[in-house]
Amino acid sequence: MAQTAEVTTPADPAPGPGRDPKAGRADHSLLRTILKKTPPYALIAPALIFLAVILLWPIAQMVWNSLHGYTIRHLSPAGPDPEWNDFEHYIRLLSDPGxxxxxxxxxxxxxxxxxxxxxxxxxxxxxxxxxxxxxxxxxxxxxxxxxxxxxxxxxxxxxxxxxxxxxxxxxxxxxxxxxxxxxxxxxxxxxxxxxxxxxxxxxxxxxxxxxxxxxxxxxxxxxxxxxxxxxxxxxxxxxxxxxxxxxxxxxxxxxxxxxxxxxxxxxxxxxxxxxxxxxxxxxxxxxxxxxxxxxxxxxxPPNYGMGSAIAVVMTVMILIVTAYYLRIMIRQGETR
The missing domain is CATH 1.10.3720.10 (MetI-like)
Incomplete structure (x- = not known):
């Protein structure tokens, strides 16, 4: 009489003594969930990093410059480091009638x-x-x-x-x-x-x-x-x-x-x-x-700190306009 050999796959090992079969199924379910959700984020991660470098880094640098006394003498490698001046540029700017x-x-x-x-x-x-x-x-x-x-x-x-x-x-x-x-x-x-x-x-x-x-x-x-x-x-x-x-x-x-x-x-x-x-x-x-x-x-001399402060003000104005537009779109349900 021919006997049939039972084949066991390595992916589903028989639970040994002291091992809960439900725990093994839970681990496989969690792994499948992670594998299903990881590829989309992994695919867009390079684009997100690129956008962060191209867009967010210049904005951060602009804000940093606006909070420092940053002039042409600070561009030289042998020159002094820019001095932190808190919100002096913004105070001077907002108090200037011009x-x-x-x-x-x-x-x-x-x-x-x-x-x-x-x-x-x-x-x-x-x-x-x-x-x-x-x-x-x-x-x-x-x-x-x-x-x-x-x-x-x-x-x-x-x-x-x-x-x-x-x-x-x-x-x-x-x-x-x-x-x-x-x-x-x-x-x-x-x-x-x-x-x-x-x-x-x-x-x-x-x-x-x-x-x-x-x-x-x-x-x-x-x-x-x-x-x-x-x-x-x-x-x-x-x-x-x-x-x-x-x-x-x-x-x-x-x-x-x-x-x-x-x-x-x-x-x-x-x-x-x-x-x-x-x-x-x-x-x-x-x-x-x-x-x-x-x-x-x-x-x-050129004042990069003051120029950056004015640029921050303009950026805030643009962001306010954009936020207002998004608010209208969300209210109208047109972002879905």
Whole structure:
């Protein structure tokens, strides 16, 4: 009679004397749970470490610099170590009337840039949605070329347009009737006074920013069923009521995201202002972005600690805007 050999696997050893079989099963269950949960975290660990090094370390270094007296003499290996000065930079900054004036200008200019960009981009996006497909595509590609133009190139072009004596804008304004725009525009310098300089700056930023908003809105409009607008027209709703009751609610997450991005981008405007002003003899035309550069690199001597303190203030402003956006998204249940 043939006998069958019983094969035992090493993975499941027979419980010996004094060993609880339930404990062995519990150990295997715990091991399987760990193996199931470990791979996802192990896969994203390198990315998390990379982001921590790229993002968190510069922020920590910025905060550290803002709490020390850190100038150019501390950069030399043979120089002294930066002195801990507690919150002296922040106290000096918050007690300086010039800082509050610069902060006010930054907020006002940012609100104007973001508001005009959002309104113009939304209107252009709606217009593109109503155009024929081929024509809408051509116009969208043309607009995106403006959005893709480097900030330095766009700023130089607009500076040439508004140059006193040779700028095209000055000559066009001078050729118009005096009763309409006045006279003396040929030699008018747009880059000395805050109102005129900020007007040109807002023009540059809006020109480069609204194509992104328009194309984003166009993509969002294509996702809204046309039956909703047909039902609204049958109920007698006009264009404004359809936008308010259909378009805006359907695209609210998109509008919220674009709004936050525009605020963050426009708060950090530096290149355009630097190129347009060419030289900053008038402190009234400073924005926070340039104030950081002026204190940290262009002062005599450069004060990296004060520049870092201003950068911390700007970072806190951006984080507040981002936190407010996330709060709205969580309330609306749109993060799930």
């Amino acid at each position: 800082f509050w004036s610069i902060l006010r200008n930054t907020v006002l200019v940012c609100v104007l840039m973001v508001g005009i960009t959002m309104v113009l981009g939304t209107l252009v996006g709606i217009l593109l949605h109503k155009l024929p497909q081929w024509f809408s595509t051509v116009v969208a590609v043309g607009m995106m070329l403006a959005w893709a133009t480097p900030a330095m190139s766009a700023s130089l072009v607009f500076r040439w347009l508004f140059l006193p004596g040779r700028g095209l804008v000055n000559h066009v304004l001078e050729s118009l009737p005096d009763w309409l725009v006045g006279s003396g525009w040929t030699d008018y310098n747009w880059f000395l006074e805050p109102l005129s300089l900020f007007s040109v700056l807002i023009t540059v930023i809006v020109w480069q920013s609204f194509p992104f908003v328009a194309v984003s809105v166009l993509a969002g409009l294509k996702s809204i069923p046309n039956e909703l607008y047909e039902a609204a027209r049958m109920d007698g709703a006009g264009g404004w009521r359809s936008f308010w009751n259909i378009t805006l609610p359907m695209l609210r997450p998109l509008f919220s995201l674009i709004l936050v991005l525009q605020i963050i981008w426009d708060l950090r405007v530096f290149t355009q202002l630097y190129v347009l002003a060419n030289s900053f003899q008038n402190k009234d035309v400073y924005l926070l972005s340039y104030y950081i550069y002026q204190q940290g690199f262009n002062a005599s």
